[in-house]
Amino acid sequence: QVKVKNWVNGTQGTTVVGLSARFGSPLPRTINEAHRTFAALTSPPDLCSNSTSKLTNSIALVARGGCPFTAKAEFAQAAGAAGLVIINDDEELYKMVCGDNDTSLNVTIPVVMVPHSAGKNLKDLLDHGARVEMQLYSPNRPVVDLSACFLWLMAVGTIVCASLWSEFVACEQIDEHYNQLTRQPGPNSGTNNTQDKEILEITAKGAGVFVIVASVFLLLLFYFMSSWVAWLLIVLFCIGGIE
The missing domain is CATH 3.50.30.30 (Glucose Oxidase; domain 1)
Structure with missing residues (x-):
């Protein structure tokens, strides 16, 4: 450049x-x-x-x-x-x-x-x-791209925070909710209720569909990237965050 x-x-x-x-x-x-x-x-x-x-x-x-x-x-x-x-x-x-x-x-x-x-x-x-x-x-290109490193740190940090949230915070909220339910009198108040962690099973078919959809999406970004595509992504991320 x-x-x-x-x-x-x-x-x-x-x-x-x-x-x-x-x-x-x-x-x-x-x-x-x-x-x-x-x-x-x-x-x-x-x-x-x-x-x-x-x-x-x-x-x-x-x-x-x-x-x-x-x-x-x-x-x-x-x-x-x-x-x-x-x-x-x-x-x-x-x-x-x-x-x-x-x-x-x-x-x-x-x-x-x-x-x-x-x-x-x-x-x-x-x-x-x-x-x-x-x-x-023509300035020399840096050996390490700082923007790429920053994006990598954001991705890793998001995964780590999500793992910690599901392991500690979410479990504490679920336990507190069920403890309140066990205090209420009822026919099953004497039983010991245990709530297992929610488990999401990913099949090979689901993983393959995810890879195909992600690849097509990346190709669309590469060939059709423009201002309206950027705004569309922002709107989709906002909708995903609300959900």
């Missing part, structure tokens, strides 16, 4: 997350090593031929399509650009790789792809005469 910090007329904007190409020079690992560089539009906009606009020591902002990524990078480098940012035609980012015929490729500038919405916003600002600066760097 690549962090694309940007400034519009000196005011810092929202950092954009991009994806670097498999060719070109590597990006700095820390923000202190990265340089703020002015962005510039190209002519033609897709940079599939020599640029007629000035790109010297600038980061070229171009649209995807029309020619291979490597061709865009070569034209940007030939025009003196310090880097190349490609605006994708979708919000999803794709790997930019060399073709089979690019054996003599010599690209020495960094090449980055950004989502369509973020790239179009920067392009519109440049079209209206704004002064846009960019700072590109």
